Amino acid sequence: MVEFFDRQKVGELTGLLTSDLGSIKDVVSENISRDRGLRALSEVVGTICILFSLSKELAPILALLMVVISGSVAIFKRSSVPVFISHGMAQASISDCATETFSAIRTVRSFAGEKRQFSVFRKLVLAYQNSGIKLGMLKSANESLTRTVVYISLMALYILGGNKVKAGELSVGTMVSFIGYTFTLTFAVQGGVNTLGDLRRTFAAAERINSILSAAEVDASLAYGLEKELKTNEADVDLGLHNGDFYTNKVHISNHYMSALRSANDGCSLAWSGDICLEDIYFSYPLRSDVEVLSGLNLTIQCGKVTALVGPSGAGKSTIVQLLARFYEPTRGRITVAGEDIRTFDKREWARVVSVVNQEPVLFSVSIGENIAYGLPDENVSKDDIIKAAKAANAHEFIISLPQGYDTLVGERGSLLSGGQRQRIAIARALLKNAPILILDEATSALDATSERLVQEALDHLMKGRTSLVIAHRLSTVQNAHQIALCSGGRIAELGNHSELLAKKGQYASLVATQRLAFE
């Protein structure tokens, strides 16, 4: 089964966002927290006033000095932007590589891939080192240039000023003070120009973040959920990224639509009583928009009954799950619950209407009890309710046999438990959640016979009375479903119960024959 999200893209974007947010943070802490920009500005104004009052004759040299320093720093800043960007990208790639390697460490080990990962990591570190050297060279070139300009200007000042002293037009004391203040002014101007350069870097980073955010259409219903959350927390969150008020404008435009969205409670009550209909659904993944995965798919998932979804690999079964869970929205067509378009429900709360149990359920690295209670994350779940759910999921016996019982820690992603145990905890979690729509995506395919029996019993319990959609490769596990839908070519090619589909002698019958099942 493919991943629910495009991990590579998410990784890239995360890397970019991390480095861009890092740049913004650096500039803010340098220039705002430590007042560097303001200090430089007041120093420039102050010293210019003092210098002009000391000697108007030396002012032209001073002006030339300032123009040349500012110009050279500005030219440097402009030419160093691409180097800054590629340095940031190189840094992001290193953290992406480390994150990916550690999150897939078992796979890496099982293929003895450590050496390869090390070599990839080393290459990225070398690339980072090279871009760092390039950046360092640019910085030192700028420093040398600035210093050369400063010393040439000072020499000019000494010569001109010295002549004026010789001619008695200027006192030695005034000349010495003038030179001292000129140094102060030089450093102040440099600080100011640096601050301006940093601000430009910040605007570039903010622009990149904005372009990532604006690359996707604002999802009105999701935005509504987020806005509601912000209001609830009464937090005035202003990321300072609202260049052109992109976010606010779009949210306001969508306000009319969003205020009409209904809560998950409405969705739940409709789903307990009505069918789910996929009507003429067309869908392409955003990152592969030229490939149509579903093309005109129609399916009614009957309320309170079990619908099995079967079909060849890549037919689009998991895609249907993702549309029902609203990880994506159909390109065309609509999904309804009891006749109501599901887009009229608040997307953020839609998770309360649908439970998904996968082949590899993800547990959090907290205790078993806390993992089960996660079924209702916003509520205070009592120990009795947790035990009730665990019993119904055939998990209670094994849990109390552990030394710390419900307080046993499950390890990262549940790694201290067996596959069947993880699965039963995930089922207990789903039982507690009590969502009206249940999706089982290959839920028992990774288990041995004993675990499968225990898990299947727990699943039977979970499915009771719920509208269930079961995806299975092994057709033996779905033959008792109320209806079986065969997905092929982006549509439902066959629909009926097991014996009806066998009698049709179509694709389903040949799939069954291929799997050599002894049904009757």
Ligand SMILES: Nc1ncnc2c1ncn2[C@@H]1O[C@H](COP(=O)(O)OP(=O)(O)OP(=O)(O)O)[C@@H](O)[C@H]1O
């Ligand atoms: N995030 C994605 N981006 C682009 N294409 C995708 C994405 N996810 C799936 N696809 C493509 O969509 C098609 C349907 O995939 P899907 O996972 O829905 O099939 P499936 O029937 O569940 O397959 P399997 O039985 O092997 O799990 C495949 O051709 C797949 O390559």
